[in-house]
Amino acid sequence: MIERRDFILGGLSAAACAARGQAAGIGGGDRPRVVTPSGPVIGRRADGLAVFKGIPFARPPVGPLRFRPPEPPVPWRSPLDAAAFGPIPWQPRIPMVDVPGTMAEDCLTLNVWAPVAKGPHPVVFSIYGGGNFLGAASQPGYDGAAFAKAGLLFVSCNYRLGAFGFAEFGTIDPAFAGSSLNGLLDIEAALRWVQGNIDAFGGDPERVTLLGLSAGAKNQATLAAMPSARGLFRRVTILSGGGETVDRTAAPGAAAARVLMDAAGVRDMAALVTLPAEQIVAAQGKAMAAAERGFPFRPVVDGRLLPMAPIDAARAGRMAGLEMVVGTTRDEAALAYPPALAATRAFVASQLAHLPLERMQALEARYAATFPALPLAERRIRQLTAEEYWIPALRLAEAHAASGGRTWMVRFDVPAAAGPFAGMAPHGSDSAFVYGGGADPLAARTHAMWADWARTGRPALDGGPAWPRYDLRTRETLILDAAPHIERDPRGDERTLWDGLL
Known part of the structure; x- marks a missing residue:
């Protein structure tokens, strides 16, 4: 089981070598070297940067550690070659989603x-999206x-996905209570590594900004509601997420x-723990297909690690010390509910994230x-966008601002120029504007804005x-389009149609 003291002690033992690293800078040459409490790592020089990949931040969650909280990594003495990404978490292969890499449960690397x-330097800590059942830090779009x-x-x-990180087995076997939070605890363990290394x-380590879209945004909100994660970051950038997670x-x-x-054809956790990983992924797919709602595997409020839902924590002022940007794209739901489908098919339960x-x-x-x-199609896309993304994001911004938290709100309206979403700004269309790589000048300016936010805490x-800043009197929001403006x-x-619903 993860022990907070182990990470704290690890951080203290890092102090001497950390001070040396800061004073001298990262070692020169093509093979930069850094000493961490777990052991030395050797990276690569790339495009003028020092890059380290595949560093273990926790013990491999395999064997008896499957479905358990992360544990501190096993130290090493020989230099670790940190030139390549580690394995990606187990997940289904979906043709339209490119997640390169070999899958393994031994995936907890950074x-x-x-x-x-x-x-x-200020630190940007990226949490990838993918519905908490797809994705990896090695995807090209998350290049740093x-x-x-x-x-x-x-x-x-990386963090565990699907059944490995977000299935709640506590009612089946009390020894696994809280297993739906393991994916979040993986991220927390990586943040503790950041504090110590x-x-x-x-x-x-005093200026850590979380960044992520979609599930990466929702996970930020949940981490902000977890008492054990307090003090590990200063700012959150919750894009296409919210407080109902x-x-x-x-x-x-x-x-x-x-x-x-x-x-999976098993009756108890002892059998599930020993089942081959690919069989668990296959069973997970069947469970998701049979679910009456979208995202059946999600964190559960357990009263201990997660005392309350993120939106409730924000309303109670538990997040007030964080600086927060909250945002959505204009047409989030169009990605999964394009106009041709929205015009011909009514809502079904599996589309919905929150409402019956x-x-x-x-x-x-x-x-x-x-x-x-x-x-009709536009109305349905707007309604579904509001149900999963916009209204939960809005409620989080409202709650954080009302409790005194520094809050800003943004909406991404830049339309796709061509393709199936031409004229629309669907879910994920802002990714290049956030992580960099967009070709047009607005993309470069927007990426620079997020860099300044992490650097100064004042987005501009x-x-x-x-x-x-966002407040309930004016509700002023930055609209990112061809002519960025405040509305x-x-x-x-x-917005008023959702009063009393979410």
Whole structure:
């Protein structure tokens, strides 16, 4: 079981070598070398940066450690060759989602992109998306070079997915209570590694900004609600996520876990722990297909590691000390519910992240009455966008601002120029604008804005309007489009339709 003291003691033992690393900078040459409490690592020089990949931050969660919280890594003496990404977490292979790499349960590794200049540099800590059942830090879209070239130290980590990291088995066997939080505890363990090690790479552990889209955003909100993660980061950048990210009771997760076990053909956890990983992934797919809602495997409020849902924690002021940017894209749901489908197929339960189907159907009539001029497909896309993304994000921003937290809100409206989403800004279309790599000038300016946010805690778009903090009186929001501007209470007429629902 993860022990906080082990990570703290590890961090203290790092102090001497960290100070040396900061004073001298990362070793020169093509093979930069850093000494961590676990052992020495040797990276690569790439495009003027020092890059380290595949560094273990926890013990491999295999054998009896499957479905258990992460444990501190086993130290090594010989230099670790940190030139290549580690294995990716077990997950289904989906043709349209490119997650390169070999799958293994021994996947708890992290990666560092560091400027050559002597630090301390602010740290950007990236959490990948993928619905918490797909993804890896090694995907090309999460490359950290652009941030490191901007003078920040970039860290990304793998965490367990699907049944391995987010299935709740506690009602089946009390010894596994809290297993739905293991993926979050993996990320927390990586953040503890940052606190104890990042000085040696030139990073500043006092200035850590979390960054992530989709599940990466939702996981930030959950981490912000976990008492054990407090003090590990200063800022969160919650893009296409929100505060309704968990189950408040174990019942839904327990039902999903039981379906998983039935699909796997096992009756108890002893058998599931020894089952080949590929069989668990196959059973997970059957459980997800049979689920009556989207994302059946998600964190459960257990009263201990996660005392309350993120939105409730924000309303109680538990996140007030964090600086927070919250945002969405304009047409989030279009990615999974394109116009041709939205025009011909009504909502189904498996599309929904939060509301029961009957409440979503009742709300559709209110949308039609409020926006009679909108085509049916556009109304449905807007409603589904609000159900999973916009309203949960809005509620989190409202709660954080009301409790005194420094809060900003943004909406990404840049439309796709061609393809199936031409004219729309669907889920994930802002990724290159966040991580770098976008070809147009606005993409470069937007990426620089996120780098400045991590550096200063004051988000501002170069050449754009002054971006005021979010408050419930004006609800001023930055709209990122061809002519970035500030809007007061964007889509306020639609917002009021959700009062009392989410």
